[in-house]
Amino acid sequence: MKTKLSNGLADPVKINRGGVRLNHQKTTNFSEKLAALSPKKVYIPLNMHIGAECKPTVKVSDQVKVGQLIADSEAFVSSPIHASISGIIKSIQIADINHSGSTTQIIEIESDGKMTPYENLTVPQINSREDFLLEVRKSGLVGLGGAGFPTSVKLTLEDNEVDILIANGAECEPYITVDDYKMRFCNEDILDAMRAIMKWLGIPNGIIAIEDNKMEAANILLKKLNQEPQKYADIKIVIMNSVYPKGMEKLVIYNTTGRIVPGGKLPKDVGCVVMNTTSLAELGKYLRTGMPLVNKSITVAGSAVSNPQNVDVPIGSLISDLLAFAGLKDKPDLVMMGGPMMGIALSSLENPVLKQNNAILAMLRNEFQLANESNCIRCAKCIDVCPMQLQPTSLVRAIKKNQIEQAKNDGLLTCMECGSCDYICPAKIPLVQYLRFGKKQK
Ligand code: SF4
Ligand code: SF4
Incomplete structure (x- = not known):
């Protein structure tokens, strides 16, 4: 699957699939500089990703520096973990950090106040696809938009399996402005990471997807593309209207390419790979400096x-x-x-x-409002807004009756838990809570 797209700005897909218009409350979206926190201690869990938990490569009383490996796994689906401050390993404990019933090892580091970088870090030298994927793994990157899926696994693709890399800068959740900040101030790292992925994985097209409430970021990126048109000939920007949850992976793919990822399938099944712009900025920084996440x-x-x-x-x-x-x-x-x-x-x-x-x-x-659940009034608003074209009210009715198989047959597992149905429901039924509960039932 090899399609060639034109450079510059491109049109989004015009037909919205559900969604809701939100008050975005992005009160931090004009921040010019990141403030830096310098904690006295950090507590680093070894399961911060989807896949196998890491095992410590350090022991109590070891001195560590920033960027030094402290935990790793031999499993393919996993991601190494590095010291985020310099200091001494005070403890390695087992704890249930989310009070969810599942425990993990946690490495406690006490700061020496110096934030000394690890001296053995070097700028990656890449000569092949294998080198590139090894470096992506060494960077410790996982999906930073919330998924936590190891980036090296996501980018392990068959030849010609994917023809479009999508940089997801939609950032459709209210309040959050980190991707916006990265697009405005770390755009070279984002573009360098895109070009590296496209080069080493043989992906011919790059798209940067941005919602229209981040036009400053879009204009900065567009200016960069236009300043060096040959260098960025294969990358274009798609401006999408800001209808929540446009930033979800399947919707970004649909809104930028018109391709629909069928239920139970992955973006690569329709020739796409999606990375959020903060993940790309961190990858670009790693390729430039060798400092892992x-x-x-x-x-x-x-x-x-x-x-x-x-x-x-x-x-x-x-x-x-x-x-x-x-x-x-x-x-x-x-x-x-x-x-x-x-x-x-x-x-x-x-x-x-x-x-x-x-x-x-x-x-x-x-x-915030505390939900005071009342009876469903059959208004069908939850159906109108569902971007996955599900019938949340029917799914929840089935779950309440313990008809889990029926709910699964009606698409329960394709629910992305975006919360649009919950938000719009006039009866204040906590639909997502029921949907999450239903998904966990056998
Ligand atoms: S939470 Fe699930 S059911 Fe509700 S709108 Fe989102 S995808 Fe649809
Ligand atoms: S939005 Fe709420 S009240 Fe309306 S049909 Fe859906 S569940 Fe029922």
């Missing part, structure tokens, strides 16, 4: 936060330290990890920041 850019916002901002956070920093750094006006009534549509409410602020986290939202009571 040790920091995460996080949007800290919400009505309880004194100084909403984007912060560069050593992975494993405590959320309590991050909130203290940004300042709190008052004790928050709700703290969320991720955006308001797909994020999760935190039961403890002593959880660490993970590779795949992109926002911490601290809200006061007047900023």
